[in-house]
Amino acid sequence: MSPAVPYWRLSAFYLSYFGTLGALVPYWSLYLDGRGYGPREIGEAFAVMAATKLVAPNVWGWLGDRTGRRMAIVRLGSMGAFLVFCGIFLVEGYAGLLAVVAGFSFFWNAVLPQLEATTMNHLGADSHRYARVRLWGSVGFILAVAGLGPVLEATGAAVVPWAVAALLAGIWAASLSVPEAPGPHGAGMEAAGLLAVLRRREVAGLLAVCFLMQASHGPYYAFYTLYMEQAGHGRSVIGGLWALGVIAEIGVFLVMHRWLPRFGASALLLAALALTVVRWLAVAAFPGSLTLMAAAQTLHAASFGVYHAAAIHLIHVWFRGRHQGRGQALYSSLSFGAGGAAGSFAAGHLWAGVGPAATYLAAAAVAAVALAVAWRSLAGMGPAPRPGRAGPGAAGAV
Numbered sequence: 070m071s072p073a074v075p076y077w078r079l080s081a082f083y084l085s086y087f088g089t090l091g092a093l094v095p096y097w098s099l100y101l102d103g104r105g106y107g108p109r110e111i112g113e114a115f116a117v118m119a120a121t122k123l124v125a126p127n128v129w130g131w132l133g134d135r136t137g138r139r140m141a142i143v144r145l146g147s148m149g150a151f152l153v154f155c156g157i158f159l160v161e162g163y164a165g166l167l168a169v170v171a172g173f174s175f176f177w178n179a180v181l182p183q184l185e186a187t188t189m190n191h192l193g194a195d196s197h198r199y200a201r202v203r204l205w206g207s208v209g210f211i212l213a214v215a216g217l218g219p220v221l222e223a224t225g226a227a228v229v230p231w232a233v234a235a236l237l238a239g240i241w242a243a244s245l246s247v248p249e250a251p252g253p254h255g256a257g258m259e260a261a262g263l264l265a266v267l268r269r270r271e272v273a274g275l276l277a278v279c280f281l282m283q284a285s286h287g288p289y290y291a292f293y294t295l296y297m298e299q300a301g302h303g304r305s306v307i308g309g310l311w312a313l314g315v316i317a318e319i320g321v322f323l324v325m326h327r328w329l330p331r332f333g334a335s336a337l338l339l340a341a342l343a344l345t346v347v348r349w350l351a352v353a354a355f356p357g358s359l360t361l362m363a364a365a366q367t368l369h370a371a372s373f374g375v376y377h378a379a380a381i382h383l384i385h386v387w388f389r390g391r392h393q394g395r396g397q398a399l400y401s402s403l404s405f406g407a408g409g410a411a412g413s414f415a416a417g418h419l420w421a422g423v424g425p426a427a428t429y430l431a432a433a434a435v436a437a438v439a440l441a442v443a444w445r446s447l448a449g450m451g452p453a454p455r456p457g458r459a460g461p462g463a464a465g466a467v
Contacts (some may be wrong), residue, residue: 112417
């Protein structure tokens with residue numbers, strides 16, 4: 070990796086950003102449950118967080134592409150997310166809670182797509198090494214999950230918003246140290262209009278797959294902790310299961326810079342989708358078995374690690390030049406936004422209606438549909454060129 074890449078400053082940002090996610094995602098449902106909300110309200114609260122990604126990343130992505138000042142947007146988003154989230158300590162009632170969640174998420178969702186584009190531009194021709202930077206986000210997630218689990222055992226879930234607020238302040242501080250990156254690396258498809266890029270079969274297929282993949286994760290992000298509690302596992306054990314999944318993810322990130330040139334992003338994505346189906350089937354069938362739940366958690370290496378690294382790589386290859394920020398924003402809004410919102414909302418209603426096992430079976434079915442779409446639109450494509458070393462016509466070889 071080039072010495073010009075601000076590796077440790079980028080890594081510190083990912084560490085703090087995903088540390089916040091590690092406090093929020095596994096334990097937010099416990100906090101809401103402790104405040105007396107049921108499965109439908111919890112699912113809706115997670116859906117609101119995800120739904121803001123339908124709008125926010127695209128607004129901020131357009132602004133980032135237009136101004137080129139991506140880190141200024143990241144700093145503004147980090148500051149706004151912290152300040153608005155602190156409103157959680159002041160509001161009462163479900164409507165007030167949803168208002169704070171929506172406002173916090175609007176700023177929060179400005180941050181990651183612009184940081185991803187900044188990271189890719191800093192890496193330049195070494196963009197296949199993205200996972201070596203991103204793995205520090207996984208480390209932050211583990212530290213937050215493993216650290217908060219025993220604290221919640223001792224004090225209860227009321228500490229969760231305080232931990233999230235402290236970590237959001239850390240993101241804001243980390244954002245101040247990351248420099249702006251040079252302009253987009255390479256021309257690629259820059260001359261084509263954005264609609265022309267989106268009409269490509271492989272691009273439309275990838276975005277559809279990303280939506281379905283994140284929708285299949287709805288029951289996991291909203292209810293996995295509650296599900297494991299109902300199956301008889303303690304909160305420290307559950308925190309360990311969350312951490313195990315992310316440790317597996319880190320292992321994948323350490324080797325993705327070798328796997329991408331060797332196997333190709335499309336083949337890796339197909340493998341990740343197939344293993345995701347297996348993961349949700351196992352969680353549906355054997356929630357009481359700690360051994361099998363630990364094995365299922367190692368598949369997070371595929372369902373998030375391999376999937377995310379491959380998808381980010383493909384987005385970077387296909388959305389070039391002036392479309393780069395909006396490409397990352399579309400990936401975020403259609404997958405973590407629309408897919409996450411649909412998955413969380415549906416999970417809340419299915420959970421209350423047909424129960425946890427059937428909800429995870431539905432998740433497996435959604436992942437299977439994603440696999441079919443990917444097979445039709447992406448199968449047979451070879452390894453991707455390294456951005457910046459490919460000719461103008463090479464962007465389709467992925």
